[in-house]
Amino acid sequence: MATAAFTIQARQPGSLARAGLLHTAHGDVRTPAFVPLATKATVKGLLPEEVAALGFEMVLGNTFHLHLRPGEELIERLGGLHGFMGWPGPIITDSGGFQVFSMGHGTVADEIKGRSPHGSAGRVGSILSIDEAGVRFRSYVDGRERFLSPERSMAIQAALGADIALVFDECTPFHVERGYTENSTLRTHRWLERCLDWHAEHGPAGQLVYGIVQGGVFEDMRRDSARVVAASACEGIAIGGSLGDHKEQMYEVVGWAMEELGGEHEERPRHLLGIGDIDDLIRGVELGVDTFDCAIPTRLGRHGCALVPDPARRWRLDLLKGRSREDPAPLQDGCPCPACSGGLSRAYLSYLVRAKELTGMRLLTLHNLTFMAGLMRELREAILAGTLAEVAGAWRGGEKHPHA
Numbered sequence: 001m002a003t004a005a006f007t008i009q010a011r012q013p014g015s016l017a018r019a020g021l022l023h024t025a026h027g028d029v030r031t032p033a034f035v036p037l038a039t040k041a042t043v044k045g046l047l048p049e050e051v052a053a054l055g056f057e058m059v060l061g062n063t064f065h066l067h068l069r070p071g072e073e074l075i076e077r078l079g080g081l082h083g084f085m086g087w088p089g090p091i092i093t094d095s096g097g098f099q100v101f102s103m104g105h106g107t108v109a110d111e112i113k114g115r116s117p118h119g120s121a122g123r124v125g126s127i128l129s130i131d132e133a134g135v136r137f138r139s140y141v142d143g144r145e146r147f148l149s150p151e152r153s154m155a156i157q158a159a160l161g162a163d164i165a166l167v168f169d170e171c172t173p174f175h176v177e178r179g180y181t182e183n184s185t186l187r188t189h190r191w192l193e194r195c196l197d198w199h200a201e202h203g204p205a206g207q208l209v210y211g212i213v214q215g216g217v218f219e220d221m222r223r224d225s226a227r228v229v230a231a232s233a234c235e236g237i238a239i240g241g242s243l244g245d246h247k248e249q250m251y252e253v254v255g256w257a258m259e260e261l262g263g264e265h266e267e268r269p270r271h272l273l274g275i276g277d278i279d280d281l282i283r284g285v286e287l288g289v290d291t292f293d294c295a296i297p298t299r300l301g302r303h304g305c306a307l308v309p310d311p312a313r314r315w316r317l318d319l320l321k322g323r324s325r326e327d328p329a330p331l332q333d334g335c336p337c338p339a340c341s342g343g344l345s346r347a348y349l350s351y352l353v354r355a356k357e358l359t360g361m362r363l364l365t366l367h368n369l370t371f372m373a374g375l376m377r378e379l380r381e382a383i384l385a386g387t388l389a390e391v392a393g394a395w396r397g398g399e400k401h402p403h404a
């Protein structure tokens with residue numbers, strides 16, 4: 001039931017932050033935690049044991065992509081997602097709602113303006129229709145027509161064997177009117193009930209379901225959505241959709257939802273979808289978020305960017321820029337990742353990424369995930385020790401980093 005999925009171990013006075021244990025069928029996750037993406041059944045470039053050795057306890061797979069290729073039937077036959085990809089720990093799967101609606105942003109925008117969506121309907125990887133039943137779209141893999149609905153998404157996540165399934169929601173784009181967001185949020189609430197009904201009857205034992213709070217950037221709708229999701233039978237709660245177009249707005253929007261999720265609902269785990277900048281993670285933890293997922297650390301790594309304790313540059317070092325080309329220093333002194341502990345220079349890594357060598361992508365991915373794991377470990381330990389304010393301040397000032 002609702003309280004069994006999560007144990008709060010410590011709270012930080014003066015903030016909403018908490019440290020806890022998220023209990024899943026494949027083990028516990030110490031929170032707050034960052035969840036690396038294994039969108040297509042792999043954390044790109046890494047082996048499962050490498051991801052685990054960095055300190056990560058859960059990864060996130062994606063319903064939309066895995067349904068299109070290789071298909072949940074094959075994955076189920078080969079041991080579910082855990083067996084298929086060789087990851088024995090907890091797995092959360094995204095419902096596919098975000099991918100389906102992102103794919104159709106142009107179409108959705110046309111729809112809002114009252115234009116027919118037919119302009120893009122013939123293109124591979126496009127939305128054909130959105131209605132109460134679900135979303136019909138064309139696969140980007142083979143051009144075939146596909147259909148996702150609350151029930152289909154839950155059935156796919158059941159076949160994948162996810163420890164945590166996310167409900168199928170309509171992910172509302174940012175630049176839409178209040179009326180559109182309202183209709184979309186109400187539909188998401190109806191879809192939430194359909195997901196939970198399906199799961200109650202057919203869902204695998206031990207699989208947790210997270211509802212998703214929508215409501216765009218409108219305070220009344222965000223708060224209302226949080227209350228509706230909190231009142232449902234879901235075991236955990238995710239915050240999704242448009243959170244605004246700048247950081248302060250995002251913190252405000254997340255804060256509204258978090259306020260509604262306190263009190264009697266606080267023992268349910270909370271996940272913030274798709275957010276992963278260093279300062280956003282720190283603030284998210286202060287706002288009471290337990291888990292985060294984001295493409296940023298791994299995607300940056302594949303594109304020649306390393307995470308470093310440099311808040312003025314958004315904690316990023318672009319190795320494609322000039323100053324790294326002849327720099328003999330490691331990415332970061334004291335970092336235990338293979339690149340830094342192996343004595344590899346910024347110059348060497350800069351060369352590897354410019355030459356598009358796979359080793360460069362791997363080394364930067366390992367370094368960036370090491371940085372993320374270190375940040376989350378420190379925030380968690382600070383909450384347990386009651387020192388979050390000092391630790392968060394030092395991180396924001398760039399005085400502190402995972403190995404300082």
Ligand SMILES: [Zn+2]
Pocket residue numbers: 331332335336337338339340341367370
């Ligand atoms: Zn490193």
